[in-house]
Amino acid sequence: MSDLPADTPAELRPRALPVQPRSQRNRRKVLDAAHALLKAHGVHQLTTVAIAEASGVSVGALYRFFPNKEAIVCHLYEEKLIEIRKLAIDTRPDAATTPWRAFFEGYFRQLKAAERVVDFDFSLADAIFMLPQLWAIDLRHGMILADQLAADMRALGSPWSDAALFDLAINLYAIDSSVWMYWRYAQRYPALAIDRAIEASLGMMRPAMEGEAEPAALGVTREQLLASLAE
Structure with a gap:
């Protein structure tokens, strides 16, 4: 389920929803960590590296879920x-x-x-x-x-x-x-x-x-x- 308009650029869309429970948990960790960092530092200081570190998910795994920080937000x-x-x-x-x-x-x-x-x-x-x-x-x-x-x-x-x-x-x-x-x-x-x-x-x-x-x-x-x- 998504509110994103159909013509939203691909670089702002999340990747396909993971099927494996472990991947689903990691994806959730990425989103929760991004929100925690937003609260602490705001959008401008948010980076995918910081999100990966805070979530305990590797940068490579993060990019399998989302193409960039904008798509995460x-x-x-x-x-x-x-x-x-x-x-x-x-x-x-x-x-x-x-x-x-x-x-x-x-x-x-x-x-x-x-x-x-x-x-x-x-x-x-x-x-x-x-x-x-x-x-x-x-x-x-x-x-x-x-x-x-x-x-x-x-x-x-x-x-x-x-x-x-x-x-x-x-x-x-x-x-x-x-x-x-x-x-x-x-x-x-x-x-x-x-x-x-x-x-x-x-x-x-x-x-x-x-x-x-x-x-x-x-x-x-x-x-x-x-x-x-x-x-």
Whole structure:
């Protein structure tokens, strides 16, 4: 399972997934060591030699798994996002018995909790500014979450069009992402940022969920984002 766009250059793609248990364990060691080094030193000081030394895996074996450090970081990043989505989506409240405000507040809180559970931290959040390749992975992640969020709004009674709900959902994802900027300023993870983001998000959702007219013009379309991924 991968979020990497189909046209991602070969030099940024991981090698074929190993079959042997020992090789699978070594591949995991490489990814875990890379994350530990990212936390300690950041992307710029990350090298394949340092990753190999920290993981206890030879440089030659590392290159059998990944062609370079960028591919390691890309895989680590997308792996964390996949885990976040699974945790957040699978633990959503029951839409059939939950009012929309409570449903989405619970979902937004679970989304942020999932980030902490899978250890998505400052080192990965900051890596996107150092490796442009991560932007496409993050955009794909945002679109998947937006599709789910739009579907949930529709299921909970919003009369808005699919296009308007997707545009709103992408805007909500941007608000969720902005929590990381506040946390970066604070150098910790104050829950106040989550509370404020949820309050802002529910306020933005109210017109869609209470049947008010949708915006006359939309800022972002799904087609536009897909086109940007294909560039």
